[in-house]
Amino acid sequence: MSFNDGERPALVLPRLSRPVEKPRAAVLLLHGGREHGTDVPSPWNLPGVRLRLFEGAIRRSTSGGAVLMGRVRYRVRGWNGEREDPAHDARQALRELEQLTGDVPTVLVGHSMGARAALRAAGNPLVRGVVGLAPWCPAGEPVAHLRDRRVALLHGDQDRTTDPGSSLDFASRAGAAGAEAATVLLRGGDHAMLRRARAWHALTAGTVAGFLGLAELPAAIADQVHGRRDGERDGSSYDMP
Structure with a gap:
């Protein structure tokens, strides 16, 4: 794999992850960020650390x-308006x-701004599904490219940073x-995903595997995506007690 002079790869393969000699599938994690910001996030920035807590369960x-x-x-910390920097990185x-593994089914798992970037990038043929955690989904975000993709959005009902609605x-x-879209509202869940952390991790990991x-x-996801397949539901929600 070659890159232009000074260009860093956007794909990072953690040394602590399970080694896979010949991958048959992939999961990519996209952490949160800011609405605006052109500084370079450090390898151990808090949003990145927060999402790494999900790796073991996945x-x-x-x-x-x-x-x-x-x-x-x-490359930079923020979404930055029309620049959409994290979406380009995704x-x-x-x-x-794809250069590394070939055509392998891939699930994107993103938190907050990272979820927005994951949803934007999901038109890539490799992507089978997206799991968005407390996603940042402003009004008017494009959806046409998500046809035939599976989308699960998990949101805490006490989130004060991004809107569950x-x-x-x-x-x-x-x-x-x-x-095939589903939404799960976790009662008492917050934006940092620290409250009810076990539920966040278990639901995310189970959805990725599914x-x-x-x-x-x-079940909270299956009931909705299977209903969508049968024409009964349209991105409905499940309130998880």
Whole structure:
């Protein structure tokens, strides 16, 4: 894999992740950031550390398959309006992944701004599904490219940073556009995903494994995406007690 002078790869393969000699699938993590900001995030920035807490659960849930785990490295910290910097980084990471592994089914897991970037990049043919954690989904976000993708948005009902109602609206529009979309509201959950952390981790890990066909989907997700497939639901939500 070659890069232009001074260009850093956007795909990072953590040394602590399970080694996979010949991957048959992949999971890429995209951490949160800021609405604006052109400084370079450090390798151990807090949003990145927060999402790494999910890695162990995802590795365990996908242990039945040769799944490569990676992270998307951002050039800058912010979304930065029309620049959409993290979305470009996500697309670049997917191109690098394909150069490395070939055509492998991939699930993107993003938190907050990272979820927005993951949803924007999900039109790439490698992507089978997106798990958005407390996603930042402003009104009018595009959804047409999500047709035939699986989308699960998990949001705490006590989130004061991103709006749970926006997740419901996004999933509804994505479902109408042909995605198998689901939304789960976690009672008492917050934006940092520290409250009810076990529920966040278990639901995320189970959904990733289900999207890759390695396990049954969690009931909170399966009821919605199967209903969507049967034409009964349109990005509905599940209130998780």
